[in-house]
Structures are given as C-alpha cells and as structure tokens.
Amino acid sequence: MSPPSKENGTDRPTMAVVGMGYVGLPLAEAFADAGFKVIGLDVSVDKCKQINSGRSVTPDVSDESVQRLVDTGLLEATTDFAKVSEVELISICVPTPLSKSKDPDISYIVRACESLLPHVRKGTVVVLESTTYPGTTRDVILERFEWAGFELGKDIHLAFSPERVDPGNETWNIKNTPKVVGGLTPKCGELARDYYARALDKVVLVSSAEAAEMVKLLENTFRAINIGMVNELAMVCEKLGLSSWEIIDAAATKPFGFLPFRPGPGLGGHCIPIDPLYLSWKMRTMDYKVRFIELADEVNSFMPHYVVGRVQDLLNTQEKALKGSRILILGMAYKADVDDVRESPALDLYEILSEKGARIAYHDPHVPSFRFGAEVIQGVAFEVAVADTYDLILVATGHKAVDYDAFADLGLLLLDTRNQLGHRKDEHVHLL
Ligand SMILES: NC(=O)c1ccc[n+]([C@@H]2O[C@H](COP(=O)([O-])OP(=O)(O)OC[C@H]3O[C@@H](n4cnc5c(N)ncnc54)[C@H](O)[C@@H]3O)[C@@H](O)[C@H]2O)c1
Known part of the structure; x- marks a missing residue:
C-alpha cells in the first residue's frame, strides 16, 4: 500500500x-x-x-x-x-x-x-x-x-x-x-x-479494470431485461384478464429459482435505462448485436405509450376523450422515495399526455417542480390535489409519503401503475 x-x-x-x-x-x-x-x-x-x-x-x-x-x-x-x-x-x-x-x-x-x-x-x-x-x-x-x-x-x-x-x-x-x-x-x-x-x-x-466495468453492466442489464420481461407479462396478463401483480407475488413464493421483478410505467433514473445501452453500443462497434438488451429497451421504452393507451381506454368507458380531460399524475420521481426525475417515466407520461391535449396537474412531495423544455412545472400540494376533481388519476410513482387511499377514496377513475392500491376492490381503481 x-x-x-x-x-x-x-x-x-x-x-x-x-x-x-x-x-x-x-x-x-x-x-x-x-x-x-x-x-x-x-x-x-x-x-x-x-x-x-x-x-x-x-x-x-x-x-x-x-x-x-x-x-x-x-x-x-x-x-x-x-x-x-x-x-x-x-x-x-x-x-x-x-x-x-x-x-x-x-x-x-x-x-x-x-x-x-x-x-x-x-x-x-x-x-x-x-x-x-x-x-x-x-x-x-x-x-x-x-x-x-x-x-x-x-x-x-x-x-x-x-x-x-x-x-x-x-x-x-x-x-x-x-x-x-x-x-x-x-x-x-x-x-x-x-x-x-x-x-x-x-x-x-x-x-482487470475491464472485468470490473463489465460487472456493473451485467448488474444493470440483468435488471433492465427482467423489468422488460415483467412489463411484457403485464401487457399479456391484461389481455388475459389476469393481474400480473398477483401472478408475480404467487411465483415469488417459490423459494428457489425465481427472483421477483415488478412492472411499471417504464424505466427511469440515471442507470438502468442507460447502462445496458453502453454495452450494446460497445458491441455494435465490434459488429455484434446484443439482442436481449435491444428487446428489453424496446419493451421498456414502449411502456409509457402503453400506459397512455390504458388511460384512453379507461376514459372511453366514461365516454370521454383524452383531449381536454383533466388528469392528476401522482409521482414525478423515477422511483419511490427519491427526488430524482432523471429519465423518469412520469416525464414521458407527462409529455405524451400533454401532446394529446390532456390537462395535467401533478403531486409529488419529493419533487416540488420540474423542468419541461423551457417551462418549469410546479406540483400541487396534497391538500390542493385531493380537494380537486379530475377525469382520471394516474399513479406513476409509489412514494411512502403519499396517502394513495385518500385519492382512491375520491371515487374517480384511477390507474395505478405501481400497485399502491392493489388492496382496494373498488371498481374505479385499475392496476397496470
Ligand atoms: N445516481 C445513481 O444512483 C448512480 C448509481 C450507480 C452509478 N451511477 C453512476 O455514477 C456516475 C455519477 O452519477 P451521479 O448520479 O452521481 O451524477 P450527478 O449528476 O448527481 O453528479 C455528477 C457531478 O459531477 C459534476 N461534474 C460534471 N462534470 C465534471 C467535471 N468535468 N469535473 C468535476 N465535476 C464534474 C456535476 O456538476 C455533478 O455535481 C454516473 O456514471 C452514473 O451512471 C449513478
């Protein structure tokens, strides 16, 4: 030394x-x-x-x-x-x-x-x-x-x-x-x-340094691919009228050979959506396509669009168009209990929904505001958020500090992409 x-x-x-x-x-x-x-x-x-x-x-x-x-x-x-x-x-x-x-x-x-x-x-x-x-x-x-x-x-x-x-x-x-x-x-x-x-x-x-560099890429590629797999499972289960959350929880009771991952509205943060692409880029320079990474990226990048499709379908059940509908997004951070919005799928949801003409408010106790292009978007406080009326509430992040039941109690159409309300049996509460 x-x-x-x-x-x-x-x-x-x-x-x-x-x-x-x-x-x-x-x-x-x-x-x-x-x-x-x-x-x-x-x-x-x-x-x-x-x-x-x-x-x-x-x-x-x-x-x-x-x-x-x-x-x-x-x-x-x-x-x-x-x-x-x-x-x-x-x-x-x-x-x-x-x-x-x-x-x-x-x-x-x-x-x-x-x-x-x-x-x-x-x-x-x-x-x-x-x-x-x-x-x-x-x-x-x-x-x-x-x-x-x-x-x-x-x-x-x-x-x-x-x-x-x-x-x-x-x-x-x-x-x-x-x-x-x-x-x-x-x-x-x-x-x-x-x-x-x-x-x-x-x-x-x-x-070697190369081995250490590869260790990190394996860890995060493992996560990105498994999340991609359960995201696909969520879409499959919806078509079959099954709950992916129930299926994953039951599969996780197997004490060996299974590791549970949960679906969500897309990948976020500075690591999981990005790191595997460093490896696939490197391999492209060596004329090798890392198919698992590219497929997982495709599925995970599609998730915000899939969620918006679900929002549209739910609004349809009440004969409402997405354009002009008032939507409350709960959670702007990329994952639970952090203030980081880098690559957050909630930003994609915000962007796609606004492009389609929805009128959006958001509440996130960890993210008082965020930058959207040249604009700074301000969140609304809990008391304000829960007192207002919306055509649909969209749970995008599962923070411990948010009382999701208080929003479910409003009786409004609600789509929960993070299984914060899986315990509710209300007809207006829908899971990813
Ligand atoms: N955030 C995570 O959870 C996490 C986890 C594991 C690995 N990583 C990796 O760690 C690295 C850093 O990520 P982070 O989240 O801490 O980023 P960050 O943006 O929070 O911090 C990076 C800091 O570097 C500073 N900086 C930029 N250019 C500089 C320069 N030339 N000289 C000195 N300082 C400079 C920035 O001002 C910033 O304060 C990234 O490669 C990321 O992939 C991040």
Whole structure:
C-alpha cells in the first residue's frame, strides 16, 4: 500500500472525489468518516459553496454529516483542480449520460481527466467510478495519462470500481455494499483495493479494470431485461384478464429459482435505462448485436405509450376523450422515495399526455417542480390535489409519503401503475 501522505501535516490519507453528486458525495462521506482528508472537486461553484456551508446536495447524506465533516476539516469542496496535487487517491464520479442518438457520452470523463492531468502527482491511484463500457479506463484514461508522460504502474495506478449506490435505500449504503475493484495491472487493482478497504466494509478484487466495468453492466442489464420481461407479462396478463401483480407475488413464493421483478410505467433514473445501452453500443462497434438488451429497451421504452393507451381506454368507458380531460399524475420521481426525475417515466407520461391535449396537474412531495423544455412545472400540494376533481388519476410513482387511499377514496377513475392500491376492490381503481 502506498504510504499515507504527510503533506497535510498529519499521517492522514488524502483523496479527491471528482463530481459531488448522488454518487460522489456519499463516497466522500464514507472516506472522510474513515479518517481520509477528502477534497470534493466539482465544476459547479454553487454545489461547492453549498457543501462548504454544511449543506448536503443529495438526500442520502445529511446536512449534519456534511457540516461535521467540513467543521473537522475532513471535507472541503472546490472547483480548483490544482488541489489534486495534495492527494494520493482520486475517484472520478462524473455523469455518463447517453447522447441524443443513444450513444455513450463520455465527454464528462474526458473533461474531468483533462482537468486533473496537469496537477496529478506521480504515484497517485486513480479510480474511475462512472458507469461506462468495458475498455474506458484503458482506452480513455490511460491513453491520456500516457500522452502526458505518465508510465502505468510506476507514475500512475489506474483502476475501475463500479458504483452500486441505490438512492433512497435505507438498508444498503455505500459502506456496507460490497465494492468491486479491478486494476489495469494486478498491482493497480491491489493498491485501489487497499485504499477502498480502509473506508468500506468489503472489497471484491477482480482480475482487470475491464472485468470490473463489465460487472456493473451485467448488474444493470440483468435488471433492465427482467423489468422488460415483467412489463411484457403485464401487457399479456391484461389481455388475459389476469393481474400480473398477483401472478408475480404467487411465483415469488417459490423459494428457489425465481427472483421477483415488478412492472411499471417504464424505466427511469440515471442507470438502468442507460447502462445496458453502453454495452450494446460497445458491441455494435465490434459488429455484434446484443439482442436481449435491444428487446428489453424496446419493451421498456414502449411502456409509457402503453400506459397512455390504458388511460384512453379507461376514459372511453366514461365516454370521454383524452383531449381536454383533466388528469392528476401522482409521482414525478423515477422511483419511490427519491427526488430524482432523471429519465423518469412520469416525464414521458407527462409529455405524451400533454401532446394529446390532456390537462395535467401533478403531486409529488419529493419533487416540488420540474423542468419541461423551457417551462418549469410546479406540483400541487396534497391538500390542493385531493380537494380537486379530475377525469382520471394516474399513479406513476409509489412514494411512502403519499396517502394513495385518500385519492382512491375520491371515487374517480384511477390507474395505478405501481400497485399502491392493489388492496382496494373498488371498481374505479385499475392496476397496470
Ligand atoms: N445516481 C445513481 O444512483 C448512480 C448509481 C450507480 C452509478 N451511477 C453512476 O455514477 C456516475 C455519477 O452519477 P451521479 O448520479 O452521481 O451524477 P450527478 O449528476 O448527481 O453528479 C455528477 C457531478 O459531477 C459534476 N461534474 C460534471 N462534470 C465534471 C467535471 N468535468 N469535473 C468535476 N465535476 C464534474 C456535476 O456538476 C455533478 O455535481 C454516473 O456514471 C452514473 O451512471 C449513478
């Protein structure tokens, strides 16, 4: 293991986390809690100010924790990349979205790397955590370090470690979820593992950075494909007059060989809808089509359209057209109990329903407003939402903080895509 830095006047190990978002801040917190002096680097001046004034930028880290770490000098956020010359470990947690054509956009990794390069001192361990296609650590990061004159395994040690954080999960957090690490050389992997093992409960070393990159894609491809399968099952069950929820719950009583996944209005969040497409893009460059991923993407992308079709059918039963109907969407976040609307299927529902002329209000205690093109759409408070009248209520997210029964009690047509009201036998309540 490389010796702890003495440059901060102590034996404290030092690290920089690049990107202070949903992933970066919890990682910074875990290392600071383990006694590292952590520098959080971000391009956002506002985020840095917020952190330095003791306020968190993600619901998974409390304000109190940020305040304590800032007060004790264990955490400092900055836009000044020159600060990386003070650290021995760097973890990169910047976004990896898709471009408009659904191709990987690794420009954030490239920019982060270029900002780091002039300041990284020799001997530093650099770990990429952003989800990406196999080969990125070697082809994108190593290549740039080599251009700058660094020699792998001597001047720089590079590894990949997939981030498995699950925002809103109260059981599994960054510290107690096993962390996979793989290096570009066996030594790089061991160095990264040794650092991570100081802050996290369990580190699993794999044979290469490419293997570690692939682990993350397997995990999220597994989820995307299984969700695609149960989404198809939901459509099949509806045609057969069966409840997919009942079928899945009953199948889940089998103690082996079955893992339950639930249908929904589509995939959301920064990971599941995007990560498998990183793998299918990479394989297309090698002239190989990953059919499972493309089929799951097709089924999952169709779900918001399917849900809107169900809304239209339900309105028809009351001789109403979708155009001009008042619809209340319950939940705008992409999943339960989070404030994140990235790739949220509720946004697709909002868009498709508005295009078809529906008049929409929404309620989400975690998302007071969201951006829709140039507009900022404001949600309505519970008291207002429950006091109003609609042609249909559409449950798009199942938050613990929402009293769904209060909406079902209104007696209005209701379509529930998250099985929040499966216990209700009312004729006006319909499940996906
Ligand atoms: N959010 C999740 O649940 C989750 C889970 C597992 C993996 N991941 C992966 O982790 C990575 C980060 O995701 P996130 O959700 O934390 O994103 P985020 O948008 O919440 O945070 C990213 C941060 O990086 C900053 N940033 C952008 N470019 C930068 C640069 N050049 N230098 C420094 N900072 C820069 C942004 O300002 C932002 O604060 C992605 O690859 C994502 O796929 C996310």
